[in-house]
Amino acid sequence: MLGLDLSIIWDNLPLFLEGARMTLFIVLIAFVAGMSIGALAAAAALSPWRLLAWLVLAYVGLMRGIPFIVLLFLIHFGLPAAGIRSPALVSGTVALSFFAGAYYTEIIRACVRALPKGQWESARAIGMSPWSATRQVIVPQILAPMVPPVVNCTMTMIKESSVISSITVAELTFSGLVVQGNTFAPFEVFVAVATIYWFICASFAGLARLFEKRLAGARRNQGMTPLVGRYLILEGKRAR
Amino acid sequence: MKFDPYLILAALPRISDAALLNLRIAIIALCLAMIGGTALTVVRSLKIAPVNLVIRVMLSFIRGTPILVQIFLVYYGLPAATGLRLAPEVAGIAAIAINSTFFISEIMRGSLPEIDGGQVEASTALGLPPRIIWRRVILPQLFRKISPMLINEGTVIVKGTALLSVITVVEALRVAQQIGAARFRPFEPIIAAALMFLALNLTLMLVGRLLERRFAREVR
Numbered sequence: 001m002l003g004l005d006l007s008i009i010w011d012n013l014p015l016f017l018e019g020a021r022m023t024l025f026i027v028l029i030a031f032v033a034g035m036s037i038g039a040l041a042a043a044a045a046l047s048p049w050r051l052l053a054w055l056v057l058a059y060v061g062l063m064r065g066i067p068f069i070v071l072l073f074l075i076h077f078g079l080p081a082a083g084i085r086s087p088a089l090v091s092g093t094v095a096l097s098f099f100a101g102a103y104y105t106e107i108i109r110a111c112v113r114a115l116p117k118g119q120w121e122s123a124r125a126i127g128m129s130p131w132s133a134t135r136q137v138i139v140p141q142i143l144a145p146m147v148p149p150v151v152n153c154t155m156t157m158i159k160e161s162s163v164i165s166s167i168t169v170a171e172l173t174f175s176g177l178v179v180q181g182n183t184f185a186p187f188e189v190f191v192a193v194a195t196i197y198w199f200i201c202a203s204f205a206g207l208a209r210l211f212e213k214r215l216a217g218a219r220r221n222q223g224m225t226p227l228v229g230r231y232l233i234l235e236g237k238r239a240r
Numbered sequence: 241m242k243f244d245p246y247l248i249l250a251a252l253p254r255i256s257d258a259a260l261l262n263l264r265i266a267i268i269a270l271c272l273a274m275i276g277g278t279a280l281t282v283v284r285s286l287k288i289a290p291v292n293l294v295i296r297v298m299l300s301f302i303r304g305t306p307i308l309v310q311i312f313l314v315y316y317g318l319p320a321a322t323g324l325r326l327a328p329e330v331a332g333i334a335a336i337a338i339n340s341t342f343f344i345s346e347i348m349r350g351s352l353p354e355i356d357g358g359q360v361e362a363s364t365a366l367g368l369p370p371r372i373i374w375r376r377v378i379l380p381q382l383f384r385k386i387s388p389m390l391i392n393e394g395t396v397i398v399k400g401t402a403l404l405s406v407i408t409v410v411e412a413l414r415v416a417q418q419i420g421a422a423r424f425r426p427f428e429p430i431i432a433a434a435l436m437f438l439a440l441n442l443t444l445m446l447v448g449r450l451l452e453r454r455f456a457r458e459v460r
Contacts, residue, residue, distance in 0.1 A: 068399070163306075225361070
């Protein structure tokens with residue numbers, strides 16, 4: 001069977017946890033920055049100015065069309081080419097922020113689009129300024145539907161942040177590569193790294209499920225007869 | 241250092257050659273994942289408790305860990321644990337295909353309830369065996385329903401192939417890095433690689449749009 005030498009994991013646990021802290025730090029910054037980018041870009045996309053909306057479309061399309069590792073290299077090598085010297089940690093965090101920002105833009109835009117148009121129009125009609133209509137009418141209504149996709153997307157960003165190891169930022173995956181270099185025990189090392197990511201993401205997924213349960217009303221599957229459920233439902237007990 | 245657009249053009253031929261490898265890896269991985277995802281879905285529908293428990297844990301693992309770490313596990317971890325050493329391309333395809341298998345099964349799980357239950361009941365009343373019900377009634381409709389999401393999964397796979405540069409597969413990004421290192425100009429070749437990935441993904445989305453339109457016409 002697969003022998004797992006736990007002492008290798010145990011001995012290097014402080015290094016892994018240090019890496020995990022760096023991962024969480026990067027994701028936290030990228031979350032805050034990405035949300036800000038997302039809010040601004042979504043506002044621009046929904047504004048009456050065509051050019052702005054078009055620019056946002058190009059930004060989102062570009063971010064979704066190229067792999068994160070390519071974006072990371074673009075920023076890491078592009079900034080020095082533009083005369084800006086920045087440490088790898090900064091390049092990595094900036095790249096993840098812009099990457100996350102594109103996905104958050106799409107989420108915010110979709111949530112605003114899902115609101116009835118009358119909400120905005122009547123807020124403006126009773127004399128609210130665009131700013132207060134946004135803040136007092138639109139934002140409170142999109143917060144709840146935003147939660148599940150944002151948690152989901154942030155989980156993706158936690159995972160994508162592993163790619164930042166390739167420009168030698170000392171986050172969780174990089175700590176794995178370092179320990180692998182020291183111990184020559186790749187199986188133990190990457191099982192440990194994967195488990196830590198798993199733990200972080202499972203906590204997030206748990207949160208998402210909690211929110212979803214609270215937000216989702218009727219379950220879709222409930223109208224089915226047991227026979228139909230035998231084929232079309234994958235979870236639970238088999239009906240006789 | 242001044243930005244030189246000519247260097248992007250100069251790097252394009254070699255990088256586009258290498259991008260064909262990305263495309264090939266992505267197509268193989270997607271085909272394997274579609275077969276695997278369908279099989280996994282049918283197995284899950286049998287609702288054998290211990291099997292589904294194992295699948296749930298594996299699903300959670302696949303969804304909860306970065307694909308990069310999964311690639312490292314297959315490429316570095318597997319030989320150390322079992323002595324089975326895979327070529328980088330094979331390890332990469334395996335990691336991406338396994339990852340995608342679970343995601344495609346999840347896509348299917350989400351769309352299965354949209355299939356008209358009356359058809360399943362009618363097929364059973366006609367005495368069709370489960371194998372035929374899956375093959376002739378459920379799956380053809382299911383694939384049409386999930387085709388937009390499959391295309392999306394396809395773009396995820398194409399993007400995943402870029403990560404194989406980290407385990408020394410000589411694909412588009414790796415070639416871009418090599419060209420950049422040879423000329424001490426890393427930035428311009430990366431732009432060329434970005435354009436290649438963009439082209440691959442936009443083509444894929446276009447194919448998806450065409451497929452969707454065709455399926456829409458078939459439905460009366």
